[in-house]
Amino acid sequence: MKKRWIIFEQNSIVRLVKHFFFTLLLTSFLLHVYSQQPKQYSFVHFSTSNGLVTNTVNYATQDAKGYMWFATIDGLQRYDGNNFLTFRKQSSNPNSLPADNIVQVFTDKKQNLWVWSGTTVGIFNTSNFTFTAVPVENETKKDPFVIVFIGQADNGYAAIYVDKKGIYNYDPAKKMFVSKGFFQLPKGWGIVDIRSFSDDGKYFFACTGGLAIFDSKTGHLNYSGHNQDNNRYIQLVQNDSSIIKVYFIEGNKLWFGSWPMVAYAPFITSVDAATGERKQYSVTREFDLGILIHKD
Numbered sequence: 001m002k003k004r005w006i007i008f009e010q011n012s013i014v015r016l017v018k019h020f021f022f023t024l025l026l027t028s029f030l031l032h033v034y035s036q037q038p039k040q041y042s043f044v045h046f047s048t049s050n051g052l053v054t055n056t057v058n059y060a061t062q063d064a065k066g067y068m069w070f071a072t073i074d075g076l077q078r079y080d081g082n083n084f085l086t087f088r089k090q091s092s093n094p095n096s097l098p099a100d101n102i103v104q105v106f107t108d109k110k111q112n113l114w115v116w117s118g119t120t121v122g123i124f125n126t127s128n129f130t131f132t133a134v135p136v137e138n139e140t141k142k143d144p145f146v147i148v149f150i151g152q153a154d155n156g157y158a159a160i161y162v163d164k165k166g167i168y169n170y171d172p173a174k175k176m177f178v179s180k181g182f183f184q185l186p187k188g189w190g191i192v193d194i195r196s197f198s199d200d201g202k203y204f205f206a207c208t209g210g211l212a213i214f215d216s217k218t219g220h221l222n223y224s225g226h227n228q229d230n231n232r233y234i235q236l237v238q239n240d241s242s243i244i245k246v247y248f249i250e251g252n253k254l255w256f257g258s259w260p261m262v263a264y265a266p267f268i269t270s271v272d273a274a275t276g277e278r279k280q281y282s283v284t285r286e287f288d289l290g291i292l293i294h295k296d
Contacts, residue, residue, distance in 0.1 A: 058071045059103070059105050095132075096130075099120070102115060102116065108156060108157050119147070121136075121177075136168055136177040137178050145165060149161045154200065167179075181219050183219075184221075189207040189209035192207060192243070193245050210243055211237045236276065237271060242260040242265075254271050255268065267283065
């Protein structure tokens with residue numbers, strides 16, 4: 001098989017590429033390892049020529065009904081397998097999206113579709129297509145917060161990371177984001193993913209600088225060189241950088257994806273907190289892809 005060289009330029013589609021490329025890679029990898037017979041998949045390429053309002057897509061998610069939702073710089077789009085439906089800001093409709101630039105979309109475990117539109121985060125009703133903005137605790141017009149990322153909260157709803165403030169969980173009783181603890185990530189550590197896998201109050205941050213874990217019970221942010229809680233996962237991944245996806249915890253094993261600027265990257269890695277066992281798989285070697293280069 002002829003090897004392919006794939007180069008990704010750094011632009012606004014990188015978030016989508018990182019998340020879905022690595023989700024696809026992990027799925028393909030597990031099928032590759034565990035399946036007795038190879039399965040065939042078909043892929044469709046979308047662009048402005050067949051439905052997208054723009055070729056710049058910031059993010060994508062799938063809801064419980066199977067609809068795909070795309071966050072674009074020119075509106076929110078829903079794809080039902082055949083057609084696209086586009087939603088934009090309507091000045092005459094207070095329940096429409098607050099801005100056309102959709103930074104991120106996210107589906108929580110309660111099946112709410114969260115939309116980050118402009119500088120506002122809220123819930124988009126997928127039945128009547130209305131948007132409800134969700135306020136953030138202690139935010140005022142004089143002190144507007146800078147939201148950096150949306151991810152999965154430990155209560156099943158959404159969590160947001162606010163620059164220089166820390167993490168906030170959505171409280172369904174108060175209908176607002178409530179602080180879970182004040183902290184700041186190390187300077188230069190860009191967030192690529194946030195995950196919470198249980199109700200133990202731990203939040204996993206996949207960052208360009210490595211893995212960080214915030215424990216809301218101790219109030220400590222743990223990362224390489226600063227591990228106050230002696231978190232076992234931090235000890236096992238302290239030399240890993242450019243972590244771009246935290247997948248799941250299976251038993252004591254944490255699975256994550258990374259894309260450092262080294263040969264045969266990207267990698268899918270598992271570390272076992274109980275035994276210390278570490279397994280790392282080169283995606284380019286597993287699938288004979290040659291060398292994939294991610295340009296910053």
